[in-house]
Every structure is written in structure tokens, then in C-alpha cells.
Amino acid sequence: MVVKTLTINDRLISARESETILEAARDADIHIPTLCHLEGVSDIGACRLCLVEIAGSSQLQPACVTKVAEGMEIQTNSERLQKYRRMIIEMLFAEGNHICAVCVANGNCELQDLAVEMGMDSVSLTYQFPQRTVDLSHERFGIDHNRCVLCTRCVRVCDEIEGAHTWDMAGRGHSSHVITDLNQPWGTADSCTSCGKCLMACPTGAIFSQGSTVGEMSKERSKLEFITIARKKGEWVSR
Amino acid sequence: MNKLKLATVWLGGCSGCHMSFLDLDEWLIDLAAKVELVYSPLADIKEYPEGVDLVLVEGAVANEDNLELIKKVRDRSSILVSFGDCAVTGNVTAMRNPVGEPESFLQRCYLEAADIQNQIPHEPGIVPTLLDRVLPVHHIVDVDVYLPGCPPNADRIRAALEMLLRGEVSRLTGESIRFG
Ligand code: SF4
Ligand code: SF4
Ligand code: SF4
Numbered sequence: 001m002v003v004k005t006l007t008i009n010d011r012l013i014s015a016r017e018s019e020t021i022l023e024a025a026r027d028a029d030i031h032i033p034t035l036c037h038l039e040g041v042s043d044i045g046a047c048r049l050c051l052v053e054i055a056g057s058s059q060l061q062p063a064c065v066t067k068v069a070e071g072m073e074i075q076t077n078s079e080r081l082q083k084y085r086r087m088i089i090e091m092l093f094a095e096g097n098h099i100c101a102v103c104v105a106n107g108n109c110e111l112q113d114l115a116v117e118m119g120m121d122s123v124s125l126t127y128q129f130p131q132r133t134v135d136l137s138h139e140r141f142g143i144d145h146n147r148c149v150l151c152t153r154c155v156r157v158c159d160e161i162e163g164a165h166t167w168d169m170a171g172r173g174h175s176s177h178v179i180t181d182l183n184q185p186w187g188t189a190d191s192c193t194s195c196g197k198c199l200m201a202c203p204t205g206a207i208f209s210q211g212s213t214v215g216e217m218s219k220e221r222s223k224l225e226f227i228t229i230a231r232k233k234g235e236w237v238s239r
Numbered sequence: 240m241n242k243l244k245l246a247t248v249w250l251g252g253c254s255g256c257h258m259s260f261l262d263l264d265e266w267l268i269d270l271a272a273k274v275e276l277v278y279s280p281l282a283d284i285k286e287y288p289e290g291v292d293l294v295l296v297e298g299a300v301a302n303e304d305n306l307e308l309i310k311k312v313r314d315r316s317s318i319l320v321s322f323g324d325c326a327v328t329g330n331v332t333a334m335r336n337p338v339g340e341p342e343s344f345l346q347r348c349y350l351e352a353a354d355i356q357n358q359i360p361h362e363p364g365i366v367p368t369l370l371d372r373v374l375p376v377h378h379i380v381d382v383d384v385y386l387p388g389c390p391p392n393a394d395r396i397r398a399a400l401e402m403l404l405r406g407e408v409s410r411l412t413g414e415s416i417r418f419g
């Protein structure tokens with residue numbers, strides 16, 4: 001095991017060579033906000049919330065997909081980063097239709113938590129008010145695209161952990177959205193095993209259990225963590 | 240001692256923020272000792288006065304009456320607080336926006352979805368004309384302090400008012416800015 005020494009927020013830490021900046025920071029109890037990162041599935045660096053400053057480079061790097069290196073000097077919470085993060089959260093709120101007061105995830109939502117963390121008391125950008133759909137065709141679950149932040153955590157967990165690959169992305173730019181099977185109603189997607197992993201992985205109120213009302217949809221992330229971390233640690237018996 | 244002139248305004252909201260204001264219970268008595276209520280849906284005053292020190296604005300800007308009033312409120316008040324999620328984000332009031340022009344959602348709500356007496360309300364001079372889009376208050380006029388929540392609970396309102404009564408005008412942070 002090769003160990004690298006680096007500093008995060010002027011604190012000297014050591015990390016395994018294979019670790020990302022995010023993993024090294026978390027091992028050292030240094031908080032870096034994330035949204036598309038989900039413990040136990042691959043990282044894609046999509047949401048940019050975990051951006052950090054690395055001395056000697058003018059470009060910001062996403063901590064979840066950047067590996068540590070010897071002598072790296074990292075800042076995780078500069079004023080510039082705080083400004084960008086708030087802007088990202090504002091963009092996510094302005095781009096969808098987030099009406100927390102009537103949302104199943106109110107009070108249990110990672111996006112809402114991030115807004116509080118970033119001090120977002122209002123959104124300065126123009127709200128887009130897009131026309132998006134709700135799919136209630138699955139007998140146990142539903143998806144409300146108005147609240148989807150396109151993090152693809154559902155896509156990755158369904159593919160990498162459940163092995164079903166029911167979810168995928170379709171469309172570009174403004175019209176990007178997640179789809180089930182061949183862009184058909186979720187209830188008719190044969191590949192879905194109804195395991196509920198996407199529901200647990202979804203950071204917002206986009207994927208929910210049918211029949212849950214305002215604020216009732218608390219995600220059982222611990223169950224998902226149990227499964228993904230057991231896999232990471234090789235606790236599953238391979239055949 | 241000159242009492243601080245306080246106003247509260249009700250635009251496109253459900254009045255829940257005002258109900259929550261009344262939830263301040265006995266603290267309202269302390270508040271009454273410090274302020275003079277110069278305009279409010281809770282008081283019978285017809286015209287928004289000049290020289291208001293502090294105003295709480297509930298609701299989004301949804302129709303022409305709201306639009307006219309909010310401009311007057313801004314002109315005549317020193318500190319304007321966007322009070323509750325409808326004022327801050329548009330919230331439930333703005334749920335009509337994705338449906339499109341007023342004509343389409345009026346048709347949807349009052350004709351298609353109605354069970355009895357299906358008709359679109361039309362009383363010029365009484366029922367104000369709807370704006371094409373519902374907008375948060377700060378998209379029309381400058382806002383000094385945002386107090387989110389649907390509704391902001393009494394503790395939040397009290398904390399914000401206590402800050403403002405001390406003469407501090409700063410952004411709220413932490414749990415007191417959680418939407419919903
Ligand atoms: S998904 Fe989260 S941010 Fe969006 S409306 Fe629901 S609680 Fe609010
Ligand atoms: S319920 Fe399971 S199989 Fe179905 S889409 Fe979600 S993760 Fe995939
Ligand atoms: S449905 Fe949920 S998990 Fe899937 S992309 Fe949207 S927000 Fe992310």
C-alpha cells in the first residue's frame with residue numbers, strides 16, 4: 001500500500017494512493033458537500049458540488065473523482081467555492097419545480113439540506129417552471145420528474161448493485177431526463193425487480209413510495225449502505 | 240418614544256403565514272408595546288401609508304392588484320421582508336406556471352376539473368386580472384430579508400423580528416431558512 005501525504009485546509013493528512021480526495025477528506029473528518037456521489041457505486045463527477053481548489057492549478061477539481069497525490073495542497077471551503085456551490089444549488093432549484101411544502105421528501109431531502117448548508121435563503125436566478133411529467137404506473141413506486149436533479153444515482157445503483165439496469169438517461173440539455181427501459185412507463189419495464197434500491201438512492205423526492213404524502217418519504221439510506229458497503233468489503237460470498 | 244411602524248401585506252398566498260404570525264401568542268403583546276401596526280389584513284386600514292419602517296410581505300405576485308400593491312409597498316417602506324415560501328419562491332401559488340397561460344389553467348381548474356357550476360370567474364373591477372406568470376416578490380422589487388417556510392413557524396418569525404427590532408438587517412442562516 002503506497003501512502004501519500006497531502007494537506008487539506010492546511011491540515012496534514014495521509015491517504016492511500018488509490019483514494020480520491022473525497023475519501024481522504026472523509027477519513028480525516030473533513031466535510032465536502034456532495035450530491036451525485038453515493039457510497040458504494042461508481043462516481044461520475046456530475047453535480048460539481050464537491051469542487052475543491054488545488055494549489056498550483058487554476059482549475060477547480062471534483063473531489064469525488066480526483067485521486068490524491070503526494071504534496072497536494074487542497075482547500076475545500078474557500079469563499080470562491082462557497083459562492084459556486086450556492087450557485088449550483090440555486091440552478092438546481094430554478095431548473096426544476098421544487099415546491100418543498102407539498103413534497104413527499106420535505107425535511108428528508110439532500111437537496112433541501114444542501115440549500116440550508118449553502119445559506120440559500122432565496123433563488124436569484126429566473127425560475128424555469130418546466131413542464132415535466134409524473135409516472136405512477138409502477139405498482140409500488142412513483143417518479144416525479146419535477147423534482148429530479150439528474151444525479152443518476154438511480155441509474156448507477158440499479159445497474160451496479162441490483163444488476164437490472166432499468167434506468168437510463170435520455171434527451172439533451174433542457175430536455176434531459178431519466179427513463180425506464182425503452183423510455184416506457186415504469187410499470188411496464190420488465191427489467192425492474194421492484195427491489196426499491198433506486199428509491200433509497202434518490203437524494204430528492206423524485207422517486208417515492210406510492211401512498212406517501214407530504215414529508216413522509218424518508219429514504220432508508222442505511223439499508224442501501226448495508227448492501228453497498230458489504231459488497232465493497234467483499235462480505236458477499238461469490239459463487 | 241417613537242414606535243416602529245410595522246405593516247403586514249397579503250399577496251398571493253393562503254394567509255397561513257399570517258396565521259403563523261398570530262401563533263406568536265403572548266409575545267404579540269410584547270410586540271404591540273414596541274410597534275404600531277399601520278397596515279395589515281388583520282386591521283381595517285384601506286390605504287398603504289407612507290413611512291413604514293418594516294413590512295412583512297406574504298404571498299407571491301400573482302395578479303395585477305398584487306403587482307400594484309407591491310410596488311407601492313416598496314416605495315413606502317424601509318425594510319421589506321419576503322415572508323414565507325410563496326413570497327420567497329412562488330411556492331404553491333406558482334404551481335400554475337408550468338401549465339401555461341392563465342387561459343389554459345383557468346380552463347383546467349374551473350371547467351374541466353370542476354364538478355358543479357363550471358365557469359371561469361369574471362368580475363372586472365372585483366376579481367383582479369391574473370398575470371401571465373406568478374413571480375416571487377424579489378423578482379419584482381428589492382427585498383431586504385428573506386424569511387422562508389411554509390409557513391415560517393412562530394419561533395422563526397419571532398427570531399427574525401427580534402433581530403429586526405434590534406436594528407440589524409442581515410441574511411438569515413441555518414434551519415431558519417429551510418424551505419417547506
Ligand atoms: S425534492 Fe427536495 S428540494 Fe425538491 S421539492 Fe422535494 S424537498 Fe424540496
Ligand atoms: S426497483 Fe430495483 S430493479 Fe426496479 S428500477 Fe429500481 S433499482 Fe432498478
Ligand atoms: S430520479 Fe432521483 S436518483 Fe434518479 S437522477 Fe433523478 S434525482 Fe437522481
Ligand code: FES
Pocket residue numbers: 033034035036037044045046047048049050051062063064065
Ligand atoms: S459529488 Fe462530486 S461531482 Fe457530484
